[in-house]
Amino acid sequence: MSDIAGTKPALRWVVHASVLFLVVLWVVPTLGLLISSFRTADQIATSGWWRSLFPSEQNLTLRSAAPETQVLENGIYVIEGNLFDEGTKATISKWGISSRAIDAFAPGETAELRKGGTITVDAAGNYRMENPDEFTGSRGSRVFATAELPPEFTLANYHKVLLAEDSTDSMGRAFFNTLTVTIPATIIPILVAAFAAYALAWMDFPGRALIIAAVVGLLVVPLQLALIPLLKFHLNIGIGKGYLGVWMAHTGFGLPLAIYLLRNYMAGLPRDLIENARVDGATEFQIFTKLILPLSFPALASFAIFQFLWTWNDLLVAKVFLIDASGQTTVMTNRIVELLGTRGGNWEILATAAFVSIIVPLIVFFAMQKYLVRGLLAGSVK
Known part of the structure; x- marks a missing residue:
């Protein structure tokens, strides 16, 4: 059935x-x-x-106004104000003047200050401090409060991460460094692999089958095996401490998959089309540029997605081949690792930095996803 x-x-x-x-x-x-x-x-x-869309209860450490704001009323020194910033709408359920007893008082009750005087706090955060003697000191009194705060959203995290200058949190430079690494490391292997794939698919020459077998074999070789020898080679020829070295490394590690995908796609194109072009007198280069490349766009876009995502999210290759003690060429993945090491408790900064690092790959993927499956399945079925 x-x-x-x-x-x-x-x-x-x-x-x-x-x-x-x-x-x-x-x-x-x-x-x-x-x-x-x-x-x-x-x-x-x-x-x-x-x-995030609902009010949350938080334990806050607040501070009253400084003693210099006190006024004399009927022989009593008074300090009045609100514990919250202007515009903040919060409701206090409990409060205290000691970190060991943050819930000692209810809103509206009065507590005796250690240095003399009293303080009264209501549910809205309004307070009144009274003392027959003058308040002394340079800072206001601390007040510990348990308050229900409304949901709040801010762009301050993005400003701090992207736009703040002379800040260890800034990822603006790292963002452009990552683009500098990713764009050439995506374009170069596509150009090289397209020529190689056409030759392996439509040109007869000795050893072609062995080269195809070698390309397939390289797909299973872990890149970690080549890191140290390749780094030594780059250092010997003088490209091991800059962008050129990391571009060549990504190109070398990405070529096997690129050649494999593009060769399978090009081999599945109609043979009559190629033969007719040769009969009409077209050169191999003309066939490649005017016929093969336009028809192979799905496969080219498919690999471009893979290569872009891999290089954008890469940490290992960048740390090995992009050697920079001053941090001028630090990429975003390495910057996030540094934030984890130095600011492990600032989750709002880490969340913002992480989302900034994934927003570009998301845009690239959704913009080109329709070519992904077409490129991957190309040549798999005759």
């Missing part, structure tokens, strides 16, 4: 459920990272991103 037209086998529902599960598995963390990048450090520390 499962083969009757109009029915859907149970296996199809399993496939659909699996695809839906994978989509949710990838989308949910990305959405959480995006939301966290707009939240403050206190909000991230007290509630998950899925509660």
Whole structure:
């Protein structure tokens, strides 16, 4: 009965459920990272991103106005104000004047200060300090409060990460460094592989089968095996401490897959088209540039997606071949590692930096995804 037209086998529902599960598995963390990048450090520390649209209860350390703002009223020195910043709408449920008893008082109750005088705090954060003697000191009194804060979103994290100058958090330079590495490292192997793939697909010469077998064999070779020998070679010829070295490294590691994909696609193109062009007197270069390249665009775009994503997200090759003690050529993946090492508690900065690093690959993938499957499946079926 499962083969009757109009029915859907149970296996199809399993496939659909699996695809839906994978989509949710990838989308949910990305959405959480995006939301966290707009939240403050206190909000991230007290509630998950899925509660970002609801009020959250936080333990805050606040401070009253400095003693220099006190006024004399009927023989009593008074300091009044609000514990929160202007525009902040929060509701205090408990408060205290000691870190050991942050919930000692309810809103509206009065506490005695250690240095003399009293303080009264209401639910809105308004306070009144009174003392028969003059308040002394250069700073206001600390007040510990448990308050319910409304949801808050800010662009300050992005400003700090992207635009702040002379800051260890800034990723603006790292962003352009990553583009400088990724764009040439994507274009160069495509150009080289396209010529090689055409030759292996449509030109007869001795040893072609052996070269194809070698290309397939190189697909399974881990790049880690070649890191040290290749780095020594780059250092000997003088390209091991700059962009040229990392471009050549990415080109070498990406060529086997590029040649394999493009050769399979080009070999599946109609033979009559190639033969007719040769009969009409077209040279191999003209056939390649005017026929093969336009028809091979899906395969070229497919590899471009892979190569771009790999080089953009790469850390190992960049750390090995892009040697720079001053940090002028640091890429984004390395900058995030540095943030993890120096600012492990500032999750709002890490979330923002991580999302900035993935936004460009997401744009590239969604813009060119229609060519991905076409390029991968090309040449697999005759």
